[in-house]
Amino acid sequence: MVESSEKRNNFKSSGKSLSWWQQFGGGMWSRLRKQLAAGPGLIKERRSGVLSFALSLSKGDELFPWRYASHIAVVLLIGLAILIGQWKTPKAELPPVRPDHWLTISWPRGGPSREMDNGYLIKAPVPHTTIPERPRLEVITYTVQSGDSVFGIAERFGISPQTIMWSNGRLEDNPDLLSVGQELVILPTSGVYHIVEEGDTLESIAQKYKVEVSAITEYEVNGLKEPYELTPGMALVIPGGEKPYIPKFVHRYTGPIPEDAARGTGNFVWPASGYITQKFWSHHRAIDIGAPKGTPVVASDSGFVVYAGWDDSGYGRMLLIDHGNGWHTLYAHLDVYLVDYEQSVAQGQQIGTIGQTGNTTGPHLHFEIWQGNSKRNPLLLLP
Numbered sequence: 001m002v003e004s005s006e007k008r009n010n011f012k013s014s015g016k017s018l019s020w021w022q023q024f025g026g027g028m029w030s031r032l033r034k035q036l037a038a039g040p041g042l043i044k045e046r047r048s049g050v051l052s053f054a055l056s057l058s059k060g061d062e063l064f065p066w067r068y069a070s071h072i073a074v075v076l077l078i079g080l081a082i083l084i085g086q087w088k089t090p091k092a093e094l095p096p097v098r099p100d101h102w103l104t105i106s107w108p109r110g111g112p113s114r115e116m117d118n119g120y121l122i123k124a125p126v127p128h129t130t131i132p133e134r135p136r137l138e139v140i141t142y143t144v145q146s147g148d149s150v151f152g153i154a155e156r157f158g159i160s161p162q163t164i165m166w167s168n169g170r171l172e173d174n175p176d177l178l179s180v181g182q183e184l185v186i187l188p189t190s191g192v193y194h195i196v197e198e199g200d201t202l203e204s205i206a207q208k209y210k211v212e213v214s215a216i217t218e219y220e221v222n223g224l225k226e227p228y229e230l231t232p233g234m235a236l237v238i239p240g241g242e243k244p245y246i247p248k249f250v251h252r253y254t255g256p257i258p259e260d261a262a263r264g265t266g267n268f269v270w271p272a273s274g275y276i277t278q279k280f281w282s283h284h285r286a287i288d289i290g291a292p293k294g295t296p297v298v299a300s301d302s303g304f305v306v307y308a309g310w311d312d313s314g315y316g317r318m319l320l321i322d323h324g325n326g327w328h329t330l331y332a333h334l335d336v337y338l339v340d341y342e343q344s345v346a347q348g349q350q351i352g353t354i355g356q357t358g359n360t361t362g363p364h365l366h367f368e369i370w371q372g373n374s375k376r377n378p379l380l381l382l383p
C-alpha cells in the first residue's frame with residue numbers, strides 16, 4: 001500500500017495537469033488507503049457494505065474516476081430525457097375568419113378553384129342547382145299494368161281518381177272494369193276531359209262542370225285564343241271541374257223464391273279474409289278484398305242463390321244471393337263458385353274462391369250489399 005501511495009504522489013508531481021474529477025478521485029482514494037493501512041484487521045471483520053465495495057475497487061483504483069464520471073453522465077442524460085418529454089410544444093392557432101373576408105369563385109377547366117385568404121387555403125363552395133318540378137302541360141296515355149288500380153294510378157300522376165274515371169269511358173260507371181293492357185287518358189291536372197259536341201259553348205260547359213269560363217280559356221293546355229271558337233270533336237281540359245253523377249239503373253233477378261229457402265238474419269259477416277284494396281265511394285259502391293287466388297269466399301248471410309255464372313259487364317264469375325228480407329249480396333271475380341243456381345246457403349257456408357276473372361288487375365273479391373235497389377256501404381254493415 002505504501003508503494004502504491006508513492007506512485008500516486010509521483011504521478012501528481014510529474015507536472016501533468018489533472019482535471020477536477022481526477023484530483024477529487026485521487027484525493028478520496030488516498031485518504032481511504034491511509035485508513036485501510038492503519039487498520040487492516042477491519043477488512044477481515046467486515047466484508048459487506050461500503051468498505052467491502054471500496055476494497056474490491058482498490059485493486060483497480062486507476063479506473064474508478066472514469067466509471068464515476070460515466071455514471072454521472074448517464075444520470076444526467078436520463079434527467080434530460082425526462083425534461084424533454086415533459087416539454088410541450090405550443091400549438092399554432094389559425095386566425096378567425098372575419099365577416100369582411102371575401103372569397104372569389106372562378107371556374108377554370110378543372111372545376112371550382114381554391115383561393116388563398118390571408119395565406120390560408122380555403123375550399124371553394126360548389127354550387128348545387130335544384131330544379132323545381134314543373135307541371136305537366138299535356139295529356140298523355142298510360143297502359144294499365146298488373147296490380148294497378150284507379151286509386152294507385154291517380155296517386156302516381158298526382159290527380160284524383162274521379163279524373164281518371166271521367167276521362168276513360170266505361171270506368172266512369174265501374175272502376176272494376178280496369179283491365180291489364182288498357183290504355184288510359186291521363187290529364188295533367190284534376191278535372192274533367194270534355195269532348196266538344198254540336199251546340200256546346202264555353203258558358204254551357206263551364207256551367208255543366210261548375211267552373212268559371214276563365215278556368216277553361218286561361219288554361220294553357222287548351223290553347224284557346226279569342227274569339228274562342230269551339231268546333232265539334234275538340235278536346236278540352238276543365239281544371240277543377242266535376243262531372244255530375246248519373247245513377248245507372250240495373251235489373252236484378254225477380255224470379256220466385258221457394259218457401260223453404262233459407263232467409264237472412266239481417267246481420268252480415270265478412271265474406272273473405274284479406275286486405276281492403278278499395279273502399280266504398282261515389283263511383284265504387286262496393287268494397288274490394290284483396291287476397292291470393294283460391295282464398296275461400298263464404299256467404300255473408302243465409303239466403304237463396306238467384307244467379308251463378310259469368311257476367312259480361314266485367315264481373316267475371318259471380319254469385320248473387322237473395323236473403324229474403326229485402327237484402328241481396330253480390331260476389332264477383334270468383335275463380336270458382338261452389339254452389340248452384342236456386343240453391344239455399346247458410347251464413348258462413350263456403351260458396352266459392354277468390355279469383356281474377358272479368359276485368360281486374362289482380363285477385364280480389366268485389367263485394368256488394370243491396371237494400372232494395374240501393375247499394376249500401378258494406379263497411380257500415382259488417383262487424
